[in-house]
Amino acid sequence: MIVVQLFLEFALLSFVAFGGATALLPEMHRVVVDNHHWMNDATFTHLYAIAQGAPGPNVLVVTLIGWHVAGLAGALAATVAMCLPMSVAIYLLIDRWEGFAGARWQKAISLGVAPLAVGLIFSGATLIAQAAAFGWAAWLIVAATVLVALKTKLHPLWLIALGGVVGLSGWI
Amino acid sequence: MSDKARESQSRPDLRALFLGFSSVGLSGFGGVLPFARRMLVEERQWMSADEFNTQLGLCQFLPGPNVINLAVIVGKRYQGLAGAIAAPVGLLAGPFLVVLMLALLYDAYGSLPAVQGMLRGIAAVGCGLLFAMAWRMVLAIKDKPAFLPFTVLVVAAIAWLRWPMPLVMLGGLLLSGGIAYWKLGRK
Structure with missing residues (x-):
C-alpha cells in the first residue's frame, strides 16, 4: 500500500537526515522521482518551492510530497515518519546523552558528521538546479x-x- | 534566586508549550531556528542562552529536523512525556495546515504558466540560499585538509553517482568519524 511504503521510505531517511530535511533533498528525489515515479522533476521542484515560501520548519517539504502521492493520509504519514523516529530516540536518550558530553567518541562523531552534512546540502542545491x-x-x-x-x-x-x-x- | 525558584517561576504548562512553539512554527520563514531562540531565550526565558547553544549543538549533531528535536527536549524537560508531545505538535500543526492549503491551491492552479513561473523563480532563490548555506558551512569546517575531502566525496557519491544516501552516510561517518577519533586521541 502506497501510504505504508511512503511511511517506511521516509522513516528510513529520517535516521540519516544529518543537516535536517534540506540535506535529504537528493535522496527524497531519488526515492520519489527515480525509484517510485510518484512525480516528475517539475512537480518535485514546484513542491520544494512551495515549502520554501511557506512558514514553518523546512521538513514540511515532506508533507507536500506525501500530499501529492497519497492525499491527506500521505501528508500525515510522510510528516510523522520524518519526525517521529528521532523524536522518540531523543526522548529516550537525552538524559543519558547529556552525561556523555565531552566524551571522545561524541566529539569524533560531531567533527566527522559536519563535512558530510555540507556535502549533502551542496548536493541538494545541485539537485534542485538539475531537476528544474x-x-x-x-x-x-x-x-x-x-x-x-x-x-x-x-x-x-x-x-x-x-x-x-x-x-x-x-x-x- | 535559586534555580528551583527560577524554574517554578517560568515553568510552562502544556498549553504554554503548545502555543509557544506554535508561534515559532508560524513565524518561521526560511528557517525556524532564529525564531525558536528568540521565543525560548528572550521572550519566555525557558532556557538561558548557554543552555540553548548546548541543546542546539546536540540537536544539530543528531539526524532529523533540528528544531523538532529541540522542541522534544524542551517539552520533556518541563512536562515530561505530555510536554514532549505538545511542543513538537504545536510547532508543526500550524505550518502543516498552511502547507496543506497551499497544496490545495497548487492542485487547483499549479498548471497555470504564471504559477509555474513563480514557483521556478522561488526554486531558483531557494537553490541560491542552499549554495550560500553550504558555503558558510564549508568555512566553518575545522581542520579542512583532513575533512574537506569527505565533503567532496559525499557530493560525488550523492549528486553525481546517485548512490543511496543511507549507505553513503554510514560509510562516510565510519571513515570521517574514525579519522576524527584518531586525531582527537593524538592531541
Whole structure:
C-alpha cells in the first residue's frame, strides 16, 4: 500500500537526515522521482518551492510530497515518519546523552558528521538546479541570491518574494 | 534566586508549550531556528542562552529536523512525556495546515504558466540560499585538509553517482568519524 511504503521510505531517511530535511533533498528525489515515479522533476521542484515560501520548519517539504502521492493520509504519514523516529530516540536518550558530553567518541562523531552534512546540502542545491533544468536567467538569480545571502543580512523571505515576482513575469 | 525558584517561576504548562512553539512554527520563514531562540531565550526565558547553544549543538549533531528535536527536549524537560508531545505538535500543526492549503491551491492552479513561473523563480532563490548555506558551512569546517575531502566525496557519491544516501552516510561517518577519533586521541 502506497501510504505504508511512503511511511517506511521516509522513516528510513529520517535516521540519516544529518543537516535536517534540506540535506535529504537528493535522496527524497531519488526515492520519489527515480525509484517510485510518484512525480516528475517539475512537480518535485514546484513542491520544494512551495515549502520554501511557506512558514514553518523546512521538513514540511515532506508533507507536500506525501500530499501529492497519497492525499491527506500521505501528508500525515510522510510528516510523522520524518519526525517521529528521532523524536522518540531523543526522548529516550537525552538524559543519558547529556552525561556523555565531552566524551571522545561524541566529539569524533560531531567533527566527522559536519563535512558530510555540507556535502549533502551542496548536493541538494545541485539537485534542485538539475531537476528544474535551470536556464541562464535562473542561474543569474541563483548567483545573485548567493551573493546577497553571503554579503548582506537581508532576510531570505525578501529574496524568496522577489524570486516569485521575477518568475511570475515568465523570464525563468 | 535559586534555580528551583527560577524554574517554578517560568515553568510552562502544556498549553504554554503548545502555543509557544506554535508561534515559532508560524513565524518561521526560511528557517525556524532564529525564531525558536528568540521565543525560548528572550521572550519566555525557558532556557538561558548557554543552555540553548548546548541543546542546539546536540540537536544539530543528531539526524532529523533540528528544531523538532529541540522542541522534544524542551517539552520533556518541563512536562515530561505530555510536554514532549505538545511542543513538537504545536510547532508543526500550524505550518502543516498552511502547507496543506497551499497544496490545495497548487492542485487547483499549479498548471497555470504564471504559477509555474513563480514557483521556478522561488526554486531558483531557494537553490541560491542552499549554495550560500553550504558555503558558510564549508568555512566553518575545522581542520579542512583532513575533512574537506569527505565533503567532496559525499557530493560525488550523492549528486553525481546517485548512490543511496543511507549507505553513503554510514560509510562516510565510519571513515570521517574514525579519522576524527584518531586525531582527537593524538592531541
